[in-house]
Each structure stands twice: as C-alpha cells, then as structure tokens.
Amino acid sequence: MVAEMTYIMAGFDMLLVATLLWLAWRLLSTPDIFKAVVLFICFGLVMALAWVRLRAPDVALAEAAIGAGITGPLFLAALRRMERLSKEERRLDFEEDRDADHSPGKV
Amino acid sequence: MVFALVLLFAVVAGLVRILKGPTAADRMLAAQLFGTCGVAIILLLAKGLDAVVLLDVALVFALLTALATTTFVRRTWYAGPEEEGSDGEF
Amino acid sequence: MESFDVLGSGVIIMGLPFFLSGTVGLLRFPDIYTRLHALTKADNVGLGMIILGLILQAGSWAVVAKLFFIWILVLIASSASCHLVARRALQKRIQPWSRK
Structure with missing residues (x-):
C-alpha cells in the first residue's frame, strides 16, 4: 500500500514537471501574444501546484496571488492598451507616409 | 488511498485541455476550468499531505x-462592431 | 468514523466524472455557449461533490467551515464570470450553434 502510494505520487510529480516544462516552452515560443498571456496564467497555476506539492504553502500562496492572479490581469489590460496604441501609431505612420516624399534614400 | 489517483486524473484532464485552445x-x-481543477487538486492534496x-x-x-x-471580459474581449464607449478608460 | 470515510470517498469518486465530462465537453462541443454549459457543470457539481466528500472526512469543524466557504466562493465566482462571458458573447452577436 505504501509502495503504491509512492508510485502514484512519483507519477504525479513527473506529470507536474512535464506540464511545467511544456507550458514554459509553448509560452515562450508562441507568436500569438494573447495565447501567451493565457499560457502564462496557466503556468502560474501549475507552478503554485508544484510549490504545494513541495510542502511550501506560503510560496504557493505568493505564486498564485502574484504570478497568476495579479500579473495575468495586468498583462490582459496592457494587451488592450498596446493594441490601441499600435493602432494609433499605425494611423500616424500612415499619415506621415502620405505626407512624406518617397525618396529611395529614406529608410 | 484514492485521493492521489483522483488528482492525477484531474491534472491529466487539465493537460489535455490546455493542449488545444480553439479561440480567444x-x-x-x-484557464478558468484549470483554476477550478487546481482548487480541487489542492483540496485533495491538503487531505493527502495532512496540511x-x-x-x-x-x-x-x-x-x-x-x-x-x-x-478578460472587461478589457480584452470588447464588444465587436458597435464599439461601446463605456468600458474604455482606466 | 470509518463509515464516513468510505462514504466521503464514494462521493469524491462520484464527483470525478463531472470534471472529466467538463473537460471532454470543453474539447468536443462546437461553440462558446455549449462550452460554457460544460464548464459550469464541472465547476459547480464536480467541485461541490469533491468538497462534500472532503467534508464527510474532515476532522474538525474549522476545516468544515473553510471548505464550505471555498465552495460558496467558487460557486459565486464561476457563475458570475461565466455569466459575464455569455453576456459579452451575446453582445458580440456570436450566433449560438444549431444543427443545420
């Protein structure tokens, strides 16, 4: 019974670590920023689970609150601001482009 | 004890679900389902680890x-074509 | 006490299929409304049954009260956020899926 429990917990740990590494890889390699933000939130949750498994509930609390809870919504808000900003910038670029002379020497 | 097996299943379910994300x-x-699964896993772990x-x-x-x-609903996924003005500012 | 333990384990095992079916529904259902439907089942009933099972096995009244508060909090939070998502989806004029 004890040996079975050990195997089950080892399987749980391996699955947790594999999920963590996989999430980190996808989070860094994805081109879609919104997808990266959602993956970041999930990464924070899995990281908190790993801390819980390591019997460090205080670190898990901090990770869940700061890593997933505050930074995720802040990223979402920043994403919206970024989109709006880039839209305005694009419009400015367009106007400048219309006004500017299209000499080939300009970069 | 059944708890560890139970939470293992829940983690596998969360993994499979994260693997494909159709739209925004x-x-x-x-992510929300993952949070709920996380709550369940933590509760079962609290029982299993006696903490x-x-x-x-x-x-x-x-x-x-x-x-x-x-x-997400308030800031990122705004209402599409009619562009409501009320939810914009910080 | 022993019978309560067995009963709690049974209730937890009964709660598991709700989580699994919520995940399967999230993967298999065609549009956002049906996925919300699957998600709320996992949130409310699945977690509710797991918490009920843990309450049956809990040692002290403080733990029981805390588990109950967690359940109430998840209930309020998940139903409120799912309602927000569904309302915004309707505002965006996303058509509910229907069999052609």
Missing part, C-alpha cells in the same frame, strides 16, 4: 481565476 474566449474558459494550511491557497486560487476572467 475558449482559451480563457480553459490544513493549503486550504488558504485554494481560496486564493478560487478568487483569482475569477479575477482573470473578469479582466
């Missing part, structure tokens, strides 16, 4: 996934 809102729903402190972590999980979804 579906990804956010997936009552972990219940506080579960409380924080429950609070913060809802916060993330609400922020």
Whole structure:
C-alpha cells in the first residue's frame, strides 16, 4: 500500500514537471501574444501546484496571488492598451507616409 | 488511498485541455476550468499531505481565476462592431 | 468514523466524472455557449461533490467551515464570470450553434 502510494505520487510529480516544462516552452515560443498571456496564467497555476506539492504553502500562496492572479490581469489590460496604441501609431505612420516624399534614400 | 489517483486524473484532464485552445474566449474558459481543477487538486492534496494550511491557497486560487476572467471580459474581449464607449478608460 | 470515510470517498469518486465530462465537453462541443454549459457543470457539481466528500472526512469543524466557504466562493465566482462571458458573447452577436 505504501509502495503504491509512492508510485502514484512519483507519477504525479513527473506529470507536474512535464506540464511545467511544456507550458514554459509553448509560452515562450508562441507568436500569438494573447495565447501567451493565457499560457502564462496557466503556468502560474501549475507552478503554485508544484510549490504545494513541495510542502511550501506560503510560496504557493505568493505564486498564485502574484504570478497568476495579479500579473495575468495586468498583462490582459496592457494587451488592450498596446493594441490601441499600435493602432494609433499605425494611423500616424500612415499619415506621415502620405505626407512624406518617397525618396529611395529614406529608410 | 484514492485521493492521489483522483488528482492525477484531474491534472491529466487539465493537460489535455490546455493542449488545444480553439479561440480567444475558449482559451480563457480553459484557464478558468484549470483554476477550478487546481482548487480541487489542492483540496485533495491538503487531505493527502495532512496540511490544513493549503486550504488558504485554494481560496486564493478560487478568487483569482475569477479575477482573470473578469479582466478578460472587461478589457480584452470588447464588444465587436458597435464599439461601446463605456468600458474604455482606466 | 470509518463509515464516513468510505462514504466521503464514494462521493469524491462520484464527483470525478463531472470534471472529466467538463473537460471532454470543453474539447468536443462546437461553440462558446455549449462550452460554457460544460464548464459550469464541472465547476459547480464536480467541485461541490469533491468538497462534500472532503467534508464527510474532515476532522474538525474549522476545516468544515473553510471548505464550505471555498465552495460558496467558487460557486459565486464561476457563475458570475461565466455569466459575464455569455453576456459579452451575446453582445458580440456570436450566433449560438444549431444543427443545420
């Protein structure tokens, strides 16, 4: 019974670590920023689970609150601001482009 | 004990679900399901590891996934063509 | 006490299929509304049954009260956020899926 429990917990740990590494890889390699933000939130949750498994509930609390809870919504808000900003910038670029002379020497 | 097996199943379910995210809102729903699964896993771990402190972590999980979804609806996923003006400013 | 333990384990095992079916529904259902439907089942009933099972096995009244508060909090939070998502989806004029 004890040996079975050990195997089950080892399987749980391996699955947790594999999920963590996989999430980190996808989070860094994805081109879609919104997808990266959602993956970041999930990464924070899995990281908190790993801390819980390591019997460090205080670190898990901090990770869940700061890593997933505050930074995720802040990223979402920043994403919206970024989109709006880039839209305005694009419009400015367009106007400048219309006004500017299209000499080939300009970069 | 059945708990560890139970939470193993829940983690596998969460893994499979994260693996494919169809659209923006579906990804956010997936994140919310992941938060709920996380609460369940932490509760079962608290029973399995005999650590009552972990219940506080579960409380924080429950609070913060809802916060993330609400922020997503308010800030990122705005109403499409008619561009309502009320939810814009900080 | 022993019978309560067995009963709690049974209730936890009964709660598991709700989580699994919520995940399967999230993967298999065609549009956002049906996925919300699957998600709320996992949130409310699945977690509710797991918490009920843990309450049956809990040692002290403080733990029981805390588990109950977690359940209430998840209930309020998940239903509120799912309602927000569904309302915004309706505002965005996303058509509900229907069999052609």
